[in-house]
Amino acid sequence: MEAHMRKSVLLAGLVAGFSTFAFNAAQAVEIEYWQYVFETRVKAMDQLIADFQTKNPDITVKQVTFPYADYQTRVIAANMASNGPDVMQLFYGWLDKFVAGGILQPLPADTFPHDKIEKDFFPIVSAMKRDDNYYGLPTAVRSLAVFYNKKLFTEAGLDPNKPPQTLDEFVAAAEKIAKHDATGNVTVAGSTLDMTGQDHQWWREVLVRQFGGEPYTDNDTKVAYNSDAGVQALKFYTSLQTEKKIGAAGFMDEGQAAFRAGKAGMTIDGTFRLGAFSTIKDFEWGVTELPANKDGLRSNYASYFANGIGAKTSGEELEASKKFLTYLTSPEAMAIWLKVVGELPALRSAALTDANLKDPIYGPFLKGLDYAHTTMFKDELGQRQNAIDMVNRVLLEGQSPEDSLKQAAEAEQEMIDAAMP
Numbered sequence: 376m377e378a379h380m381r382k383s384v385l386l387a388g389l390v391a392g393f394s395t396f397a398f399n400a401a402q403a404v405e406i407e408y409w410q411y412v413f414e415t416r417v418k419a420m421d422q423l424i425a426d427f428q429t430k431n432p433d434i435t436v437k438q439v440t441f442p443y444a445d446y447q448t449r450v451i452a453a454n455m456a457s458n459g460p461d462v463m464q465l466f467y468g469w470l471d472k473f474v475a476g477g478i479l480q481p482l483p484a485d486t487f488p489h490d491k492i493e494k495d496f497f498p499i500v501s502a503m504k505r506d507d508n509y510y511g512l513p514t515a516v517r518s519l520a521v522f523y524n525k526k527l528f529t530e531a532g533l534d535p536n537k538p539p540q541t542l543d544e545f546v547a548a549a550e551k552i553a554k555h556d557a558t559g560n561v562t563v564a565g566s567t568l569d570m571t572g573q574d575h576q577w578w579r580e581v582l583v584r585q586f587g588g589e590p591y592t593d594n595d596t597k598v599a600y601n602s603d604a605g606v607q608a609l610k611f612y613t614s615l616q617t618e619k620k621i622g623a624a625g626f627m628d629e630g631q632a633a634f635r636a637g638k639a640g641m642t643i644d645g646t647f648r649l650g651a652f653s654t655i656k657d658f659e660w661g662v663t664e665l666p667a668n669k670d671g672l673r674s675n676y677a678s679y680f681a682n683g684i685g686a687k688t689s690g691e692e693l694e695a696s697k698k699f700l701t702y703l704t705s706p707e708a709m710a711i712w713l714k715v716v717g718e719l720p721a722l723r724s725a726a727l728t729d730a731n732l733k734d735p736i737y738g739p740f741l742k743g744l745d746y747a748h749t750t751m752f753k754d755e756l757g758q759r760q761n762a763i764d765m766v767n768r769v770l771l772e773g774q775s776p777e778d779s780l781k782q783a784a785e786a787e788q789e790m791i792d793a794a795m796p
Contacts, residue, residue, distance in 0.1 A: 415650035468755030481508035511681030515718030552640035565621035567630030649717025677747035
């Protein structure tokens with residue numbers, strides 16, 4: 376009789392256990408997070424997901440990645456097929472396209488109050504707002520700076536602890552570092568020239584302003600760089616190859632690759648490159664602010680990738696997505712992202728710490744945020760390619776800077792007009 380009772384109790388316990396397991400399984404929810412492939416970003420997100428799931432065992436987050444060139448197309452196609460991501464990463468410059476395509480839903484104001492967003496985040500977060508709605512929030516923000524190779528500086532007779540602070544000093548240092556073979560081909564670049572990287576941002580938001588102009592007017596809807604300032608900025612940039620011969624477009628395919636290989640004295644890049652450059656073992660490198668013009672005027676370009684919620688996400692997936700996005704915009708998540716990727720926290724309080732401001736690597740980027748501009752792209756991919764084509768016509772086809780600039784301005788204005796609602 377006693378044995379029978381023990382079996383009954385055991386059976387009841389097992390049944391209860393299975394019932395609890397079934398209940399928990401039924402309550403568990405899986406959401407998908409999509410981003411493009413960039414090694415350190417994927418690694419950071421894996422870490423963030425693991426941490427989030429530990430704190431939220433009832434939610435599973437599946438990370439899905441695609442090559443950068445295919446990413447927007449895949450998101451758009453998936454949304455049309457109603458199987459898109461619940462939470463997705465998007466460049467701030469893609470927002471109009473994603474909103475017009477019905478890909479994103481406005482962030483619920485009860486979870487993400489507008490007054491708190493505007494109080495806590497850097498002002499450039501406003502680029503994710505349309506009308507009265509925010510459509511995404513960043514984990515990190517980024518600006519540009521000059522990375523420089525201290526070994527090549529020393530070999531060229533330059534002080535590795537005194538990187539160039541003006542455009543004239545930048546050019547002079549690059550000329551001393553640059554090396555060429557017997558036929559004149561670059562073997563070591565004084566500085567990389569890479570419009571497909573970040574140079575198109577340097578030209579648009581920095582050089583044009585430093586030569587006395589502005590790239591756009593009317594909330595970036597009217598092209599304004601077809602001016603004397605724009606011509607001077609384009610002449611300066613293209614002369615770095617045609618006259619100063621400090622580098623060459625396409626040298627070692629990518630500017631970052633040439634720098635990593637120790638074949639470039641300087642390269643202009645963003646905070647997102649810190650994680651990748653941290654693996655360099657063959658030389659010591661440093662970071663300094665983008666060079667000022669002769670009058671001391673500095674400018675910079677600030678940008679970010681935001682995280683938004685898919686337009687068709689609803690029910691328990693929506694609640695889980697809100698929790699995940701809340702975590703991605705927390706100081707804890709930003710600290711992990713800074714350590715793994717190198718991008719600066721999007722929350723002012725998390726970024727502007729004494730330690731970060733005094734840091735020889737983070738400091739120049741943080742200073743750059745103070746005077747940075749954020750281009751409000753209407754067709755980011757098209758506008759970027761237009762700038763690349765503008766420079767290539769001068770360097771590869773021999774077109775005059777004046778004519779190439781005029782052609783670029785007309786083409787870009789057509790893109791902006793076509794993208795306007």
